[in-house]
Amino acid sequence: MNTTVATTETEGKSWGGGNQPLKASYGKMMMWFFIVSDALTFSGFLAAYGFSRFKFIGSWPIADEVFTHVPFFHGNYPMIYVAFMTFVLIMSSVTMVLAVDAGHHMKQKAVTWYMFLTVIGGLIFVGSQAWEWNTFINGDYGAVQTKGGNILQFGKYETVEGETVFKRVAVKDFAAAMPGERVDHERKNGLWYESEGTLPEFSVDEVYTGLLAKKDILVRTQSVNEKGEKTILTREESLKQIKDNGKQVVHGANLQVNEYGSPLFADFFFFITGFHGFHVFSGVIINIIIFFNVIIGTYERRKSYEMVEKVGLYWHFVDLVWVFVFTFFYLV
């Protein structure tokens, strides 16, 4: 009997709580473990992206040509908007550490303000990402997809400030409008159990006719040449490619087709930035909960703002992941 009691007592000492192995509290250490496992998930995704990219290394889309828009501005500004998004997220990380620091000094008012700013930063970031998705889904120039699943884009040589550059041309600017017979398959006019999505604005025939009429327009394929630029075909090859291999006109990107190149690029973009955006979104929700807890004084009564620190770890992790997503989707 005595011995049993003795064991229980020692057990109570090591397992009964209040113990801090590695000088970190239980909650903080578990947050670290969660972050490690989540980091492995994200690196799995990014490595899978790398796998597909190395698989199609000779034809992968060039990010600088895909993400070129800035809200409220017209023109070609690669990288600018995404750099702004990165800065917003780093900035909200900074307000988060400042909140943690103010928490260590038990300054309720300062923590409230810094948490508020962190939430605002998070919302700006999620909003920007929604805008980025919207732009990507809507696309800009349009292209023709071949039977083999490759993408043919259009453009022409122009002289800008004495230099000859290849300028992209939108499909809708040259395709001829012809009365077509292709009807959208709906349940009421075909098989009742099947329906199809919206038809493309133009048929390949219309594009071909338009291409014949405009003699300066050339086709650009997705294969990358030695200089790291997409290959531009001659006039004869351009016409031949569209006539022989053109299958459908694509505009914008979704999970099946992508006017910028390999559909896998769009799939991974939606999947990885979507998963990251979901993390940011849940981080914002958790931050809002903590924000209100700070206001009603939960942590004042608890005499410790450690909860802010734990949530802060998660928020910084989201920032950390974005740093990698930024590099591998937009820079490399």
Added chain:
Amino acid sequence: MAHAHKLEIFRGLVKFKSNTQKIWGVLIFLTLVTAVEVVLGIYKPDALMVPVLGMKGLNWIFIILTLVKAYYITWDFMHMRDETKSLRRMVVWTSIFLICYLIFILLQEGGYIESVYSNGYVKRDF
């Protein structure tokens, strides 16, 4: 709790007076690194486009700068600098080992499949 912060970065080259000051210092550094990345990404200097170890030299610069940023986010924003050595090693080396393994195995296979395509065993250039 980690009340005593280590206030040096760059191995003691820069010392800060308070934790708040250190946070702003790290922000300036991270912004600077991001700005360098963006400028390099827009202008793509020809001198850096030479292939180094199977990739463009510029891409290696981007990856190294990203790892630098990741280090300062983890060490200063997530207070890894103030944790015990064993916690630090547990978190960092586990991830580094497993991530390196993942990257190696997937990129290796991706390169192999690319070579199958480009050697003409599987045709897709139509």
